[in-house]
Amino acid sequence: MKRRMALLSAAGAALVATEAAHAQTPPGAGKERVVIQVSTPDPKMWNQALNYVENLRDLYGANKVDIELVALGHGIGVLKLDSTQGPRVADALKAGVHVSACEVTMRRQKLTREDMLPSIGYVPAGLGQIIQRQREGWAYISG
Amino acid sequence: MKRRMALLSAAGAALVATEAAHAQTPPGAGKERVVIQVSTPDPKMWNQALNYVENLRDLYGANKVDIELVALGHGIGVLKLDSTQGPRVADALKAGVHVSACEVTMRRQKLTREDMLPSIGYVPAGLGQIIQRQREGWAYISG
Amino acid sequence: MKRRMALLSAAGAALVATEAAHAQTPPGAGKERVVIQVSTPDPKMWNQALNYVENLRDLYGANKVDIELVALGHGIGVLKLDSTQGPRVADALKAGVHVSACEVTMRRQKLTREDMLPSIGYVPAGLGQIIQRQREGWAYISG
Numbered sequence: 001m002k003r004r005m006a007l008l009s010a011a012g013a014a015l016v017a018t019e020a021a022h023a024q025t026p027p028g029a030g031k032e033r034v035v036i037q038v039s040t041p042d043p044k045m046w047n048q049a050l051n052y053v054e055n056l057r058d059l060y061g062a063n064k065v066d067i068e069l070v071a072l073g074h075g076i077g078v079l080k081l082d083s084t085q086g087p088r089v090a091d092a093l094k095a096g097v098h099v100s101a102c103e104v105t106m107r108r109q110k111l112t113r114e115d116m117l118p119s120i121g122y123v124p125a126g127l128g129q130i131i132q133r134q135r136e137g138w139a140y141i142s143g
Numbered sequence: 144m145k146r147r148m149a150l151l152s153a154a155g156a157a158l159v160a161t162e163a164a165h166a167q168t169p170p171g172a173g174k175e176r177v178v179i180q181v182s183t184p185d186p187k188m189w190n191q192a193l194n195y196v197e198n199l200r201d202l203y204g205a206n207k208v209d210i211e212l213v214a215l216g217h218g219i220g221v222l223k224l225d226s227t228q229g230p231r232v233a234d235a236l237k238a239g240v241h242v243s244a245c246e247v248t249m250r251r252q253k254l255t256r257e258d259m260l261p262s263i264g265y266v267p268a269g270l271g272q273i274i275q276r277q278r279e280g281w282a283y284i285s286g
Numbered sequence: 287m288k289r290r291m292a293l294l295s296a297a298g299a300a301l302v303a304t305e306a307a308h309a310q311t312p313p314g315a316g317k318e319r320v321v322i323q324v325s326t327p328d329p330k331m332w333n334q335a336l337n338y339v340e341n342l343r344d345l346y347g348a349n350k351v352d353i354e355l356v357a358l359g360h361g362i363g364v365l366k367l368d369s370t371q372g373p374r375v376a377d378a379l380k381a382g383v384h385v386s387a388c389e390v391t392m393r394r395q396k397l398t399r400e401d402m403l404p405s406i407g408y409v410p411a412g413l414g415q416i417i418q419r420q421r422e423g424w425a426y427i428s429g
Contacts, residue, residue, distance in 0.1 A: 012303060017228070020361075032417065034413075034417060037284075037285070039189065039191065039286075040188070044360060045326070045329065045360070048325065048359045048360060051359060052359075052413055053415055055390050056413060057392075057415045059390075059410075059411045059413065060414075073191045073194060073195075074187060074191060093338070104198050104201075104202075108194070124202075125200060125202045125286065127177075127195055127198055127200060127202070128199075128202045128203075130282075130284065131175065131177060131282040131284075134282045135281070135282065139416075139417040139420045139428065140283065140420070141413065141416065141417070141420065142285035142323070142325075142428035143325075158382060180427075180428070182334065183331070184330065210387045216334045216337060216338075217330060217331070228356060235357075247341050247344075247345075251337070263330075265343075268345045270320075270338055270341055270342060270345070270427060271342075271345045271346075273425075273427065274318065274320060274425040277426070278425065283426065285428035
C-alpha cells in the first residue's frame with residue numbers, strides 16, 4: 001500500500017508538473033498561440049486587430065508566437081480588396097501570420113475570392129476555426 | 144526505480160492520451176458545446192449572433208452541438224418583445240438552442256418577463272452563466 | 287501486469303478527480319477568477335464593464351472572486367483622467383479589483399501616467415496580460 005501511494009504520489013507530482021507547465025507553456029514547441037476574432041463592421045476595430053498582431057509579435061518575438069486572425073460576419077470587410085487594412089494584412093501575411101476569411105460569410109455576402117485581398121487563407125467556417133483553436137489550447141481574443 | 148519509471152511513464156501516457164482526447168472531443172457525449180455572449184446594443188450584432196447559431200448547427204449538425212446564447216447588458220434587447228430577431232429566436236428555441244436572458248440586467252433595466260420574447264430561458268446572472276460554461280469546457284464566442 | 291493496471295487505474299482516478307475539481311473550482315484558494323477586456327471606444331461599453339465588475343462581486347461575494355479589468359486599444363479611455371467612469375473605477379480599486387492600463391497602448395497614444403486615473407495599475411502589454419490570465423485558468427469576458 002505504501003509503495004502504491006508512493007507511486008501514486010509520484011504520478012500526482014508528474015500531473016501537477018504537467019499542469020503547471022501547461023499553464024505557462026502551451027503545447028506546440030513552447031510557442032504562444034493566439035486566435036483573434038474580427039467580426040465587427042467598424043474599420044477602427046479592424047485597425048485595432050492589426051495592432052494586436054503587431055503587438056503580439058513584439059511581445060513574444062516573431063518566431064515565438066503563432067497568430068491567426070479570423071474574419072467573419074461583419075468583420076469580413078477587413079479582408080476585402082477595398083479594406084482600409086490592405087497593406088497591413090499583406091505585411092502580416094509576409095510575416096507568417098495566418099489570415100483566414102470565413103467562407104460561410106462569403107457565401108452569405110456573395111463574395112468570391114476575386115473580391116478578397118491576395119494571398120489570404122480561407123476556412124470553411126470562421127466560427128468553427130475559432131472553436132477548434134480554443135480546443136487546441138490557443139488563447140482567444142475577441143477583436 | 145526502473146519499475147517506478149515504467150509505471151510513471153505509463154501514467155504519463157494515459158495523461159497525454161486524456162489531454163489529447165480532451166482537445167478534440169470536449170466532454171458531453173462527443174458533442175461540441177458553444178456559449179455565445181450578446182452584450183452590444185447594435186441590432187446588426189444581434190442578427191449576427193443568430194447567424195452564428197444557424198452556422199454552428201449547419202457546421203456540426205443540429206444534434207451534435209449544444210448552443211447557449213446569453214443576452215446581457217446592452218444585448219438584452221435581442222430578447223425583448225420588440226426585438227428585430229423575434230422570429231429567429233423562436234426558430235432557435237424550437238431547434239433546442241438554449242436562449243438565456245440575464246436577470247441582473249432585467250432588474251437594472253426594470254424589465255419583467257412580460258417584456259420579453261415568449262419561451263426563452265432566464266439565468267440569475269448572464270456573466271455567471273458564461274463563466275460557468277467556460278469552466279465546464281464550452282467554447283466561448285463573444286458575439 | 288495486474289498490479290500495474292491497478293496502479294494505473296488509481297492514477298487515472300486521481301487524474302479524473304483532479305480534472306473534475308478543476309472544472310468546478312479553478313485553482314487559487316477556491317476563488318473564481320475573471321479577466322475583463324475593455325477595448326472599444328464606446329463609453330456605454332465602459333459603463334457596462336464596470337457593471338460587470340459590480341455584478342461579479344455581488345454574484346460570487348466580494349472575497350470570493352478575483353477580477354482584473356484590462357483596458358487597451360480604443361478602450362484605454364476608460365482609465366483616462368476624463369473618463370466617464372472615474373468614480374466607479376475608484377470604487378473598484380478600493381474594493382481590491384485589479385485595474386490595468388496597457389502600456390503599449392499608452393505609448394501608441396502618447397499618454398503618460400499623468401493622463402490617467404490615480405492609483406490604477408499598469409501592465410507592459412494588455413493583450414499579454416489577458417493571454418497570461420487565460421493560461422492561468424481565469425475565465426475571459428470580452429467587455
